[in-house]
Amino acid sequence: ELVTTTVKFQPRGERLERVGGGRERDQYRACLQTVADETGQEDDPRDQHCLLPHPANTRVSAGLQCYKSHVAADGDGSASRGRSSSTSSSEFSNTNNSDSISFNSTNSSGSNGSTGNSFVSSSTHNSESINVQTNNRPGKKFTFSPRNDSRKRRIGTGTNSPASVALTTTTTTACLEFNVNGKADIGDSATKGVKLKTNSLSSNSSYESQTSSNSSNKSFRNFFHRGSVFSNSIKLRNSIKKSGKNNNDKSTRKSTTATTTTINSGSSVTNSINSNIKENSRFLLPADSVTNIVVVGDKGVGKSAISVRFLTRRYIGEYSSDSEMIYQHDTTVDHAPACLQLLDVTTMQTPYQILNHLSWAHAFVVVLHHSYNKLLPGHAAFGYQDCLPSRASCSSTVPLRRHTTLLLGNKRDLEHIRRVWTDEGEALSLEFSCQFYEVSAAESVLGVHLAFHSLLKETRALQLIRSLPYRNSQDSTKGTVSSAVSKVIGNFFRHVSPESIRYSSNPYVAHRRKILESLPMNKTN
Ligand SMILES: Nc1nc2c(ncn2[C@@H]2O[C@H](COP(=O)(O)OP(=O)(O)OP(=O)(O)O)[C@@H](O)[C@H]2O)c(=O)[nH]1
Numbered sequence: 116e117l118v119t120t121t122v123k124f125q126p127r128g129e130r131l132e133r134v135g136g137g138r139e140r141d142q143y144r145a146c147l148q149t150v151a152d153e154t155g156q157e158d159d160p161r162d163q164h165c166l167l168p169h170p171a172n173t174r175v176s177a178g179l180q181c182y183k184s185h186v187a188a189d190g191d192g193s194a195s196r197g198r199s200s201s202t203s204s205s206e207f208s209n210t211n212n213s214d215s216i217s218f219n220s221t222n223s224s225g226s227n228g229s230t231g232n233s234f235v236s237s238s239t240h241n242s243e244s245i246n247v248q249t250n251n252r253p254g255k256k257f258t259f260s261p262r263n264d265s266r267k268r269r270i271g272t273g274t275n276s277p278a279s280v281a282l283t284t285t286t287t288t289a290c291l292e293f294n295v296n297g298k299a300d301i302g303d304s305a306t307k308g309v310k311l312k313t314n315s316l317s318s319n320s321s322y323e324s325q326t327s328s329n330s331s332n333k334s335f336r337n338f339f340h341r342g343s344v345f346s347n348s349i350k351l352r353n354s355i356k357k358s359g360k361n362n363n364d365k366s367t368r369k370s371t372t373a374t375t376t377t378i379n380s381g382s383s384v385t386n387s388i389n390s391n392i393k394e395n396s397r398f399l400l401p402a403d404s405v406t407n408i409v410v411v412g413d414k415g416v417g418k419s420a421i422s423v424r425f426l427t428r429r430y431i432g433e434y435s436s437d438s439e440m441i442y443q444h445d446t447t448v449d450h451a452p453a454c455l456q457l458l459d460v461t462t463m464q465t466p467y468q469i470l471n472h473l474s475w476a477h478a479f480v481v482v483l484h485h486s487y488n489k490l491l492p493g494h495a496a497f498g499y500q501d502c503l504p505s506r507a508s509c510s511s512t513v514p515l516r517r518h519t520t521l522l523l524g525n526k527r528d529l530e531h532i533r534r535v536w537t538d539e540g541e542a543l544s545l546e547f548s549c550q551f552y553e554v555s556a557a558e559s560v561l562g563v564h565l566a567f568h569s570l571l572k573e574t575r576a577l578q579l580i581r582s583l584p585y586r587n588s589q590d591s592t593k594g595t596v597s598s599a600v601s602k603v604i605g606n607f608f609r610h611v612s613p614e615s616i617r618y619s620s621n622p623y624v625a626h627r628r629k630i631l632e633s634l635p636m637n638k639t640n
Pocket residue numbers: 412413414415416417418419420421431432433434435436437460461462525526527528529554555556557558
């Protein structure tokens with residue numbers, strides 16, 4: 116059986132060389148076929164080649180020495196150079212001076228027909244490293260074309276529909292990992308300081324089996340991220356919906372969490388923020404407190420586009436509708452670090468999921484679409500009414516409300532099909548005491564950023580207030596927002612009577628007493 120997983124790897128634009136022959140001919144045919152596919156050329160079955168380094172390229176590019184060891188799926192293969200390989204595996208590695216690029220390709224089709232091939236690649240270039248893993252079925256192609264320029268790196272597309280793909284790229288200041296099932300579409304990961312990761316559980320066997328069972332009629336579109344100006348680190352988790360199972364299934368969540376890593380980029384900005392924080396720590400939420408935000412809305416209103424725009428500053432047109440995404444994102448709110456988790460839900464939610472979200476979330480972003488005939492009270496239509504605070508619930512006589520809400524009118528750029536006007540949105544937000552913004556995820560990051568940060572400020576203030584000791588009393592005026600706020604303020608600006616200072620044994624008060632007594636006014640007295 117031929118190895119049909121295909122890789123076209125072109126660091127710094129080198130071309131792949133066709134050399135080889137003999138026993139390896141048949142084994143490497145598929146690789147050449149794919150190259151031929153991509154270049155539009157016919158593969159000549161009589162002229163089978165494997166990939167080996169081209170001496171000239173090695174020097175020029177400082178990066179392409181290609182060792183290939185490969186054994187066909189039938190176990191009748193041999194290693195041509197470099198590393199050993201077991202049956203059903205194929206490996207490419209490129210090393211030159213401090214640069215090294217390596218590919219590992221594993222073909223498991225011999226033993227596991229449903230999974231097909233898997234291809235693993237890793238590349239290290241100076242201080243960078245790139246790892247790629249793909250699992251794709253025979254006959255499909257996968258292209259990986261990194262440019263070894265840390266400022267502009269493009270990772271090509273994999274179009275292996277019933278496949279799973281995992282990419283990992285690491286640089287000294289940047290790190291990204293990418294796992295995608297099905298269509299991988301990765302654009303520029305661009306600037307240094309990129310921190311990104313998405314996981315599609317490709318390492319999770321239960322997930323993989325689920326994928327292979329239903330991926331034939333599904334194409335996942337995933338996305339890639341650029342480092343956010345606003346954040347020091349981004350953690351992303353992508354949990355793909357399991358067919359017939361609850362998305363919030365604990366084990367699914369657990370496995371995604373386990374494969375998630377955080378990438379931090381240390382910077383002077385971070386340090387100065389940190390020192391600020393120390394000084395003002397009593398005004399802040401505990402460092403480990405997370406703000407959970409759920410993004411809800413009707414189908415196609417742009418929930419995913421908005422979420423990704425906020426997290427990555429990028430706009431990507433197409434997303435999978437049937438996957439629920441949880442993103443973890445570190446940002447700063449009022450110069451203090453804030454960790455948030457953003458849940459981009461699918462439109463169809465079971466009551467159980469809705470309840471879960473209501474208990475999990477601190478804030479909701481309700482995305483609306485201006486082209487609707489009627490501006491719905493957002494998630495009310497989907498069972499999220501409880502997170503819409505009515506005016507009454509914000510009065511001072513009821514206990515502190517639990518959620519903050521942001522109404523976000525999206526697709527502002529589609530003015531010509533607008534049917535709901537800004538003042539209607541504002542009226543709705545007044546009715547429900549929410550914030551209201553009109554944005555266009557497609558056109559600009561600014562509006563989205565402002566809206567989210569405004570929500571974050573409000574939410575974290577509420578979280579702070581809620582974290583204060585809460586007095587449970589029959590008196591309905593106690594324990595309200597206003598009493599909690601005045602308590603906070605009172606702590607900072609407490610009036611201290613001269614008597615209490617005079618007779619207090621507190622060292623701090625004693626110090627103040629000394630100062631008071633030393634004042635000329637007191638001396639004359
Ligand atoms: N013109 C325009 N199109 C947008 C905007 N935001 C999103 N879209 C498009 O609207 C479509 C739906 O966007 P998604 O982000 O997938 O919407 P969603 O609410 O997550 O969709 P579901 O997951 O299916 O519920 C996509 O084709 C986007 O490109 C915007 O601001 N302007």
